[in-house]
Amino acid sequence: MSINLFTIFRTIWLRSETKFLFAFSLLPLVVPLLTNSPDMEVFYVAGDNASFSFFVNIVFQSQFKLVLPTLIFSYMIYSTFRNEFNSGIMFLYKDLPKNRIFQAKLFSLMVLYCLYTLVTLCTSLIIFFLFLNKSNMLFSGDELLSREILSIFSIFFSNLVSILIMSYTSLKTNRAATIVISIFFVLASILSSKMGWMGYLFPNAYISLSNVSAFTSLAAMCLLSMVYMTVFYILSYKKFKKMEF
DSSP, rough: OOOOOOHHHHHHHHHHHHHHHHHGGGGTTTGOOOOTTTHHHHHHHHHGOHHHHHHHHHHHHHHHHHHOOOHHHHHHHHIIIIIIITTTTGGGGGSSOHHHHHHHHHHHHHHHHHHHHHHHHHHHHHIIIIIIIISSSSSSOOHHHHHHHHHHHHHHHHHHHHHHHHHHHHSSOHHHHHHHHHHHHHHHHHHGGGGGGGGGGGGGGGOOOSSSSSHHHHHHHHHHHHHHHHHHHHHHHHHHHOOOO
């Protein structure tokens, strides 16, 4: 019997949680209406100088701070890993190598998150050029653009790290603990700039590094995320291997 990656991805894709998650990829439809948002106030004040990259950064920041997408994703990850053991579904894979099952599940979740990000980006593009475009500017000026890129990548890396952390906690603990830990990670990431040296435990803190280039900040952010992802990948895989079908 051979494992079919598409089958595992399709199983995750058809879950009701996935539909709720992708509903938040339509957030760009709502963000322009958030007139009390400090970010949108700055966007409207910028007027003819407000670029697409500026708007995309606001959208991704709003998604991340909303926390609800993370909550839904944590529930989805718990269902993908722990629930399938508890329900006996994993018994159907008993003749397959555990490493391939684990990698297929994790890869499917990563692909799902990338699709979610891509849909958000496409929705932002449509909304910006149909309703908000006054400048015909794709990108902001160099200095602001560097900060926007760092901000977007910090969210992307934080979410990838969060997926690995939630994969481990879903195998180690119960659903409630998995959700609480994932929300704590997001909230701590949001507040990282106010946490002193402890803030540098989170990718978001590297947006505001002083006296260094944007490339150095991005490299530090990427390296930190890779360390987290490697550690939690190993921990998750070891725990998965010990689970009985």
